Amino acid sequence: MTTLVINVFLMALLVLIAAMVLRSGRLYAVIVMSGAYSLTSAAVFVNLDAVDVAFTEAAVGAGISTVLFLAAMAYVPAEEKASNNRNFVAAVICLAAGALLMAAVIDLPAFGDPSAPVQTHVVQRYLTESGSDLHIPNVVTTILASYRGFDTLGETIVVFTAGLGVLMLLAGFTRTNRLRTTRASAANNATGEEGGS
Numbered sequence: 249m250t251t252l253v254i255n256v257f258l259m260a261l262l263v264l265i266a267a268m269v270l271r272s273g274r275l276y277a278v279i280v281m282s283g284a285y286s287l288t289s290a291a292v293f294v295n296l297d298a299v300d301v302a303f304t305e306a307a308v309g310a311g312i313s314t315v316l317f318l319a320a321m322a323y324v325p326a327e328e329k330a331s332n333n334r335n336f337v338a339a340v341i342c343l344a345a346g347a348l349l350m351a352a353v354i355d356l357p358a359f360g361d362p363s364a365p366v367q368t369h370v371v372q373r374y375l376t377e378s379g380s381d382l383h384i385p386n387v388v389t390t391i392l393a394s395y396r397g398f399d400t401l402g403e404t405i406v407v408f409t410a411g412l413g414v415l416m417l418l419a420g421f422t423r424t425n426r427l428r429t430t431r432a433s434a435a436n437n438a439t440g441e442e443g444g445s
Contacts, residue, residue: 250294258292279317286310296359300392304403312410319417385443 265285272278286309293302359366380391392400 254295255292256293258288261288262292267439273330275321275324275327276318277319279314282317283314284311286313300388303409308407308410312407312414316410316417319414 255442262285265281265288269278269281269285272281289309290302290306293299293305301378361367374387374391374395378384378387382394384390385393
């Protein structure tokens with residue numbers, strides 16, 4: 249019962265944050281609320297006993313992405329431009345996709361159901377092959393490094409690329425900064441030549 253209450257509270261908080269992001273026109277507030285959304289999602293994953301996914305969500309969603317957005321905000325206006333365009337087609341597509349996802353969730357087996365296909369086929373294979381075939385004592389390490397090796401490699405590449413992007417923005421290696429530097433040096437040279445003549 250307690251788990252259900254926590255899940256309902258966290259999902260309600262996610263909906264509230266998403267509504268606030270949609271309503272806000274200030275980019276700084278949107279970035280902060282997006283970080284809060286990622287942290288709340290990480291809490292949902294922890295409550296579902298998916299701590300590895302929660303760690304990735306907290307590190308990438310709330311950590312690196314927030315820093316990247318804050319650094320990018322230095323090059324854009326502080327507020328979003330008002331738009332008179334109401335795209336109803338996009339709203340219909342989003343509602344239809346949401347309805348399909350809800351229908352798919354209803355068809356899933358109950359959480360923790362011991363007779364679910366994942367419990368009767370895949371889990372048993374992982375538990376028996378982890379020590380005997382792969383000689384790795386930790387089953388989680390076996391799944392992440394062997395069975396899901398390409399997936400883990402892809403996640404690592406995404407985190408590495410995001411980190412490089414943050415470092416480049418913070419270091420100022422952007423086209424806008426180079427143009428600013430070039431224009432400033434050209435203006436200084438022009439001023440120096442006028443003073444010399």
